[in-house]
Amino acid sequence: MPKLADRDTRHTQILEALLRVAGSQGLHAVTMRSVAAEANISLRLVQYYFETKEKLLLAALDHLAGRQRERIQTRVLDTDAPDDPRTIIEAVLTEALPTDQDSRTFHLVYTAYAVHAVTDPALAAQPFLRAPDAMEHFLADQLRHAQRDGILPPHRDPRTEAAILLALSAGLGTGVLLGQRTAENATTAISYHLDHLGLARRPA
Amino acid sequence: MPKLADRDTRHTQILEALLRVAGSQGLHAVTMRSVAAEANISLRLVQYYFETKEKLLLAALDHLAGRQRERIQTRVLDTDAPDDPRTIIEAVLTEALPTDQDSRTFHLVYTAYAVHAVTDPALAAQPFLRAPDAMEHFLADQLRHAQRDGILPPHRDPRTEAAILLALSAGLGTGVLLGQRTAENATTAISYHLDHLGLARRPA
DNA sequence: ATCGCTTTGATACGTCGGTATCAAAGATTT
DNA sequence: AAATCTTTGATACCGACGTATCAAAGCGAT
Secondary structure (H helix, E strand, C coil), rough: CCCCCHHHHHHHHHHHHHHHHHHCCCHHCCCCHHHHHHCCHHHHHHHCCCHHHHHHHHHHHHHHHHHHHHHHHHHHHHCCCCCCCCHHHHHHHHCCCCCCHHHHHHHHHHHHHHHCCCCCCCHHHCCCCCHHHHHHHHHHHHHHHHCCCCCCCCCCCCCHHHHHHHHHEEEEEEEEHHHHHCHHHHHHHHHHHHHHCCCCCCCC | EEEEEEECHHHHHHHHHHHHHHHCCCHHHCCCHHHHHHHHCHHHHHHHHCCCCHHHHHHHHHHHHHHHHHHHHHHHHHCCCCHHHHHHHHHHHHHHCCCCCHHHHHHHHHHHHHHHHCCCCHHHHCCCCHHHHHHHCCCCCCCHHHHCCCCCCCCCCCCHHHHHHHHHHHHHHHHCCCCCCHHHHHHHHHHHHHHHHHCCCCCC
């Protein structure tokens, strides 16, 4: 009966189960047992692949970050102008909003991790801040390109603007997650902000 | 030995103890026992004043919101121009940043509650979103006043700008909390943004 | 077929945490 | 002085959870 799956398959299977639990019932509902049940495997097998809960959680965080990276990349490449700064930036920021179940889960779980990291040194040591940090640099680069291309006013400071964009989309995302704001409301605000930045689309 | 305190004093004493625990070790470290220990009273007494942990947590949330309201009010009144929109808005947004231990605790605990609220209906029913919602209206009002006074360009939409301001300061606050950004960096970004809004100080 | 990796099951241990209970005693009020 | 409110102490119960252990069996590859 027990079909053998290779390690990678099992790993992702378990991690996806974890994310489903965390996404629907919160990170506090993630236990070795609940994950096993969600994945339809025995508790013992979860122990087999991830010896401790801490390792399991760290792996899940990694998995989550990877999925989000893929999502964003896909979103950018799916636009009609994947080399136009305005298009890229708007796609990135919009993708970061919790619109569908997947991105809701991402936001929820990631935020929960972040909260834990503030008081848990082991988690804080994790490459947690690297993703948003990289994103900020990426945005700053795009803004610099835009300035060179003459589609962003020269008096704008790319570094600061990038920080603002990132904080803005994170804040809006949280608002959407809490039901305090609709996703449409948030996307509108992002477009509005980019418009007033003076960040135009590159003419074809 | 046991001195009698009135209910209010005890309540706040216990709630402050809770916030100290939550602020230093995280909300997950808040247990009936840890709070009792932090407050230097018996577990039994915590049970006496707040029958269940849920009630205790809800009371703490209320207490937290109240303290933050006071903090912001004080901050605004302490400025040199407590009736100038630009001054008020900058004070409010800056106060919302986790600069000292108190505001760090606020951010941390509030965010932790927010994360819980997403998957806990009992918490979500709480007047959670009312504070940020009221703040957003307040900011929008200030912006409208500014427009009437001619210190904010008329093509700006106060509602959207208010939403952006709130999301921005929340996002920056999170960044500061996670150590990804300094408080100075964040305050700079806020001033920068207000400047580019075209929101000027009212001339004396 | 033997060896090694994978999977399950049952189960158990220790800890922690929310809640409950009983008894007793100090303090305040009337 | 009596009645009521406040406070402590000592426990106790029960459930949940992380972790560990032992035994057994399925499956793949050499």
